[in-house]
Amino acid sequence: MLNIPQKGTWVGRGSMLMSLVRKITTFGIVPKSSSLSLESYCQVNDNDRVYSKNRAIDSFIKVGDFDSALQVFDETPLYDVVSYNLIISGYRRCGLLKESFGFYNEMVSRGIRESESTFSSVLGVCSDAGFYAQGIQVHCRVVLMGFGLNLFVGSSLINLYMQMGQENLGLEMFDELPERNLETWNLVLRGLCEVGRVEKLLELYFRMKWDGVQCNGVTFSYLIRGCCCFTNGGSFEEEGRQLHCDAIKLGWVEINVFVANALVDLYSACENLNDARKAFEDIPLKDVISWNSMVWVFANNGLLVDSIKVFSGMQFWGNRPSIRSLVGLLNFASGTRNIGFGKQIHSYAMKMGFDSGSAHIQSALISMYGKCGDIERSVAIYENAEGRTLECCNSLMTSLMHCGCIGDVVEMFGLMVDEGIGIDEVTLSTSLKALSVSALTSLASLKMVHCYAVKLGLESDLAVSCSLIDAYSKCGRIDHSRMVFEQLQTPSTICFTSIINGYAQNGMGSEALKFFQAMIHKSLKPDKVTFLCALAGCNHSGLVKEGKILFDSMKTSYGICPDRQHYSCMVDLLGRAGLLYEAEKLLIKAKGNEDTMMWSSFLRSCRVHKNEKMGRRAAKVLMELEPENPAICLQVSNFYSEVGEFSTSMEIRELAMARKVTREIGHSLIETSNHSSYTVAGNFLHDDFAMFDELDIESQDSEDDIDIDFFDIPSWKSERGGKVLVNVDSFGAVGDGVADDTQAFQKAWDTACSTPKAVLLVPQDRRYLVNATKFQGPCAEKLVIQIDGTIVAPDEPKNWNPKFARQWLEFSKLEGALFQGHGVIDGSGSKWWAASCKKNKTNPCKGAPTALTIDSSTAIKVKGLTIQNSQQMNFIISRSDSVRITGVQVTCPGDSPNTDGIHITQSTNVVLQESRISTGDDCVSIVNASSNIKMKRIYCGPGHGISIGSLGKDNSIGIVTQVVLDTAVLKETTNGVRIKTWQGGSGYVQGVRFQNVKMIDVANPIIIDQFYCDSPKSCENQSSAVNISKIIYKNISGTTKSEKAMKFACSDSVPCSNIVLSNVNLEKKDGTVETYCNSAQGSGYGTIHPSADCLSTHDNKNIQPIIDHNHDIVHTEL
Incomplete structure (x- = not known):
């Protein structure tokens, strides 16, 4: 008799009952002879429980209750591959891709074998989340488990590699699949569409037709969108139209809105707006x-x-x-x-x-x-x-x-690099364009951006390549431009135009025409810009015949109507060649009666070739067109002066002065042998002059013969609020290096400091002898100190004013001031050095002046100056905030005592970059109460390296925090990167990072010295010390002269802590190297040579945050 369970026994066990029913229906009726009983079927086994559990998980996921699904999964430790597949796909459906992949890792670690559904889901997660490295690892397991030829797993792998941009690998896997469905074909088409591989896309379409694969709306959508792309060969409009016809034949245009939308995009991309409108209007819904x-x-x-x-x-x-x-x-x-x-x-x-x-x-x-x-x-x-x-x-x-904010563009590029935002072809192209028009672009800066392009694999991008060609040519390195051009596999019209323009601007017209002919031979059609660049090359090289042929071919051969610029170029070419009649005829034909540029060029040619009659016509037209243009006034005035009409010439000058017009200053930059020469034309500064990185200067086509007496006044200000020039010569400075110009400098300073937007100018090619002086603020806004000449100090210490025993040129209480120029501040320090106790121990030890001091100031910028031969320290930044130093060179002999290059004390938010320092002491020294100091791209040598300290002298408190040295070369220095403290002091040094440093024959590459003693007498041993912690040395390599490449000599009472070494590799050319440690705690990561096992280890949890911690330096002027 059957043992029927009592009522209520099946409550909550409906799924088990269904399982029982399925078993019965599967195995059929139980024979009477069987010993099985209903009781045995009612005993639920593990498989039943797992099945029931999976059904419940699936139900919760389908209704969107994923939390309940997870709860069911965690209730019992019974799982199978289906359980994990459900949770993995559930996480993916909720957008929790990291958790989904983590669940897969758990599944593998539990030894549960994957199914094809597992691999399809996990590979989809890797594609969606960009887990490409993990996706490749999963691919390895796919092969290992024998699913490599599975259709669904193979499709997921194809999708992964297409998402990675490895379309060739995706195609290879596609070809290896033994069978393919339409979805697989569409996956490959989508990948090729996204990367613009139109030829391969169309080739695949023909394979589909050949294999008899029936396309659907998705297929045509990808194919048609692919034809929206443009290549060097032009557009794919005809191929797109053929696809349009095929889609109509198969009936997909009327019923599939995606195909219709793709057609709209196709015709709009091909600039066929009528067909785009028609495609839009034909969409039914x-x-x-x-x-x-x-x-x-x-x-x-x-x-x-x-x-x-x-x-x-x-x-x-x-x-x-x-x-x-x-x-x-x-x-x-x-x-x-x-x-x-x-x-x-x-x-x-x-x-x-x-x-x-x-x-x-x-x-x-x-x-x-x-x-x-x-x-x-x-x-x-x-x-x-x-x-x-x-x-x-x-x-x-x-x-x-x-x-026109050129400097800000370059600074933005640096910000994006520093903050890890990323760089693409638009970033590189824009940065290169900014560098190409900057007044002080250097070859090194262009090469740096070029290296970024190569590193990112974007050097072959057409926009980046064209920008590189343009930038190198404007820097005078047309050979580099040609190298970039020749590396292009399929240069476009724009690329040819760039290289033609480069040769033209560098006066190599014949080479420019050769590239023009090469472009024609490649069946590329030149446009208006191409012709303009080629004509400019003819103009610069005097190729009259070639220029005429080129100009005539524009309309006859290519159907291009010359515009104003083409006519202007030809007028200038003919005028320079003395063909004034042809030039004037062409000018009139171009309807240039309202074009100042053409008439100005024509007047210049008339002056050169002494044609007074034509010159008078040109002068009259120019004065009618732009009587307020200062360049026009000067040119016409000089013309009348040359033909003997001095009264007319003076009238024009007086008229210009009455209208208060001024000439905009021009500039040129020539770089030879890694040295830049910056030349300024004219004697007055315009609103946008002298801000180098921040304000752009546009060159004017000015006269060669500048009449200095045109506006002969010492300082001048326009009604438009432009810059005010304060020239020290106008205040009595002699500039012969002998006469004392101190008072003249002080008077000029008083005027400049009290005048808004003033430029205190120290002219070039002059030597000004200046005694110790304090230039004190506060001053009016936007003060610029433009040092282009040389300022020298008296060379005799005996005659030095004792009132300024430690200063020579001191600037204080300034805000927002800019120091710049290519001038020199020369301390004449040789006699001071000879009197030092370090040179001769019989001499008394006493201080000496500092060449340049900036004290108690805010938002200061120093650019391009050279400081040399200082009496003692070269450049001090004291009690200041937000100081940016760029492109400064400090030079002193290697045996000059106490001549620290740049000394930072009690200052915050200081940036020192792209500077070269050679001294007899520390290249950079950072002492008490300084924080947020960033040094980047520094060259040091000879000297004593980069030092923090000394700190704690005479039991004082020393605090230095948040210091970064990033990218530096130290060559033949006494020390490399050093932290030095006296015994007995207190305070702390923390948050310091030295990274990307190259050492070349440095005596002590890495050193912490808490027993520092710079005294003729021995120092007393004391227990207290400055606390040193959280110091990072990362990516430091090179050669050392000493066996102890790394020295951590820390205080026994206050040990150094949290020292982190990451990828340090220091070698000695003729022997082994080692690390010395005393009371130092830290850890090493990556390659550490010599070994730093002597560092006592401690909890790494305290170290890891230091590595990731990156403090931004705040600049109030930004």
């Missing part, structure tokens, strides 16, 4: 993508009315505008410089909530305001953005470039 695509198409092609109509129609039919629509409208505002319309779209974006959460909208807003000239608003949007994305940074860079 337009979705939001259709509407937004058409808004974007019309806006980006300048059809504002059509764009607004579609925009309004979209909302009328209940479709919400997307980010793409708003970006298109903002791009229209940018292109037309219509800031009013842009503000309206901005307001709408704020109303719809798009302004804060979308990087695309923020980027478009930054670009719109920048292109419309409101750079302050662009910066404000950037600073208020939730995250510093690469797209927003690039938009700000291009906006700064458009507004």
